Amino acid sequence: MSNILDNYIGIHSQALQVRTKKTELLAANLANADTPGYKAKDIDFRKALSNVGTERLDRTHSQHFEFGDQGAGRVQYRIPTQPSVDGNTVEEHVEQAEFLDNAVRYQATVQFLGGKLNSLKSAFKGE
């Protein structure tokens, strides 16, 4: 049953996870806009999404490195256009734009998911 439901919902639940992660990182970037030496981070959404659910080697110790898919979907540092003297690479306008974009896309995904659930509900009811 769960497989059928997973197939039905499709990629949206994974997309929501990646969007959440991205929101978290962008919020941290904005929070650290005045922290000396802080490097802005972000993830490549497409790579991260294609990476969700793929088989990986289990890590049995927290010090183990992740194996395979080097950098794909991994958090990356943003390349600043105008880095500041104190080593901080957060550019507030860039982060704000990204944050807004991400928030809208998150809402879109939630909307898609909601629609799917609603049509499933009406199918159950058979009205």
Next chain:
Amino acid sequence: MALFDVFDVSSSAMHAQNVRLNTVASNLANAETVATTEEEAYRSKTPVFEEILSREANHPMERAGGVRVKEISVSDAPITRRYQPNHPMANGEGFIYTTNVNPVEEMANMMSASRSYENNIEVMNTVKQLLMRTLNMGK
């Protein structure tokens, strides 16, 4: 849900900016303070921020941490000495020591701090909206 962590991150940033605003207020309030010796003179204070690194994340890149105030650094800019023998605080040679507060710098600092504070409020508001949408999914 990881979105709830954003509230912690943003509130830590707001707290840090609040400390910054407090030091600005203290500096501006003491801008006209005078002292008899150079050691007693008021020196301008600035907080230094630091990223909070969360322990749960496996990889250093995966961390999304908040901010904390690492220290309050005291400016070592020279303190101006004024010859004012009639001043009640004047020393034996007739000098008083003022502060090294630069009001222009402080005002710019204050504006930057309040903008950053607003930014974090905005982030919190957006995340709250996202959470509410998620909670109401399919309704």
